[in-house]
Amino acid sequence: MSNPLPEHGSGGRFVRLAETERPTLRLVIDGAPATALEGDTLLVALLTHGRRVRSSEFGDGTRAGFCLMGACQDCWVWDEAGQRLRACSTVVTDGMTVRTTPPASLWPVTPEVAARERGEVFR
Amino acid sequence: MTSPRVVVVGAGPAGVRAAQVLVEAGVRAIVIDEGRRDGGQIYRRQPDGFTRTHAMLYGSEATKAQALHHGFDALRAQIDYRAETLAWNVTAGQIHTVHAPSGETATLDFDALIVCAGATDRLMPVPGWNQAGCYSLGAAQIALKAQACAIGSRVVFMGSGPLLYLVAAQYVKAGAKVEAVLDTAPALPGWAGLRGLLHRPRLLLRGLALKASLRRAGVTVLNGVVPVHIDGTPDGGVSRVVARDALGAERSFGCDAVGLGWHLRAETQLADLARCEFAFEPLSRQWLPRIDADGRSSTQGVYLAGDGARLLGADGAEAAGRLAALAALHDLDHAHGRTLFAAERISLQRTLATMNGFREGLAQAFPWPHAHAAALPNDAVVCRCEAVTAGELRRSVFEFGSQEVNRAKAFSRVGMGRCQGRYCGHAAAEIVAAAASVPVEMVGRLRSQAPVKPLMMSAQEHE
Secondary structure, X not given: OOOOOOOOOOOOOOEEOOXXXXXXXXXXXXXXXXXXXXXXXXXXXXXXHXXXXXXXXXXXXXXXXXXXXXXXXXXXXXXXXXXXXXXXXXXXXXXXXXXXXXXXXHOOOOHHHHHHHOOOOOO | OOOOOEEEEOXXXXXXXXXXXXXXXXXXXXXXXXXXXXXXXXXXXXXXXOOOXXXXXXXXXXXXHHHHHHHHHHHHHHOEEXXXXXXXXXXXXXXEEEEOOOOEEXXXXXXXXXXXXXXXXXXXXXXXXXXXXXXXXXXXXHHHHHHOEEOOOOEEEEEEOHHHHHHHHHHHHHOOOEXXXXXXXXXXXXXXXXXXXXXXHHXXXXXXXXXXXXXXXXXXXXXXXXEEEEEEEXXXXXXXXXXXXXXXXXXXXXXXXXXXXXXXXXXXXXXXXXXXXXXXXXXXXXXXXXXXXXXXXXXXXXXXXXXXXXXXXHHHHHHHXXXXXXXXXXXXXXXXXXXXXXXXXXXXXHHHHHXXXXXXXXXXXXXXXXXXXXXXXXXXXXXXXXXXXXXXHHHHHHOOXXXXXXXXXXXXXXXXXXXXXXXXXHHHHHHHHXXXXXXXXXXXOOOOOOOOOOOOOOOEEOO
């Protein structure tokens, strides 16, 4: 007994089943405009638009959260200021901007990075 | 005498009932809650603006959920309730907290600490479970209860325990498509399990009715399955669950989401940091803090109640929370508290004994399938946080001689990731024990480390 594979890549992962009459909020995900409903967590906003929250730092593919109760820390994303947000326990606010990769520019610039940015070889 | 300083951690069934006792005795308690609102996980309250009724959200438990929520609302003016606050460490007579939204920290002195930290899902790795679209059973339920969402458009639930059937039935009722319910436990519980389950006959019948309702809805329900793997792609996430049925035939179920869980594991980190003694509980094969019949831990002034101490479920948690708070007041020589304790102790202990009989039945009817952990292929990811495999964990035994989980953790990093061993720790212990050919209680338990969850670098000490 084998079922056909579901389609991937289109639409969201989570499916809304009720409570869809709430006011709409606007947010920006990785630079692209998106909408959410008032009372949504950031995780729900991300996963009603796409199929991933972030990519594993260990090379085993995309991640989309796991426990939804603040225990597994699988759903970390970042705001524009570089502040880490746990998507499952963060409530969406209107105008919120999130990114699903850490803002690298906010890491302290080490001498070799500074040299590379100047186009020099660090010695 | 000045009023004793009592801190309650958690605002689920145990924490709310503990706080209620303190209010009855005229003690203004501090209640630390990681949630935005009271209710804990089981009676989690939906956000403002959601309109589903208690009956829709909590089914047969609606009356209890409502009673707990109303009970807590009535306490609010008489307690210091700190929502969205993590208790991240315990030191002698002090608990350390951080308010998540502001990053403000606080150190609170206590005369009595009542820890009602609850539980998380207990997970068994399945090859492929690190892919996007795999969730814990609790996560599947939270998505529905707190956000009115299903975790996918075609869901397979796999694991064991009452939550497996409850979540699947809730999904069907809410209109989600459930492809299959795959239980690793056999269809019949055996006499010992049945005897335990008969401690709460009505609950047992409700469980059987849930299973029957799934079958009526056309959901494939299989017992005695062995998980084989979860197929998918690194970009797209899960696409199929493959398992062997009770007859050994391979069955495959296409899906775009998987809910996994094998009953629960207690959140014991704060008890551990408070230096409470632990004991191995052979029936459930997990380490639990020692408590006496009233909820006293081995550390003076520290009391433990609810699923974080004994996995008795919500009704048991309510009784345990009440009893632990009464014991704390008794020990603090609080006059009114002593009277209440004397009046209620025996009846609360009797309730807990019934709940414990049922718990033993559940542990036998829905056993933790430890042999699956021992049999995991070497390339299966055990630690989801850092994608560490069973093979790497076994190497810490075979090449580095680890016969103890904390040593194995140091060599392999299993248990060192951002979940701090919550989702890999139990399976890792089974893998290490099997590789070292020793009983699982001999390999010990992962030591808890403060902070019990990752903190922000920007956390500020609040003056």
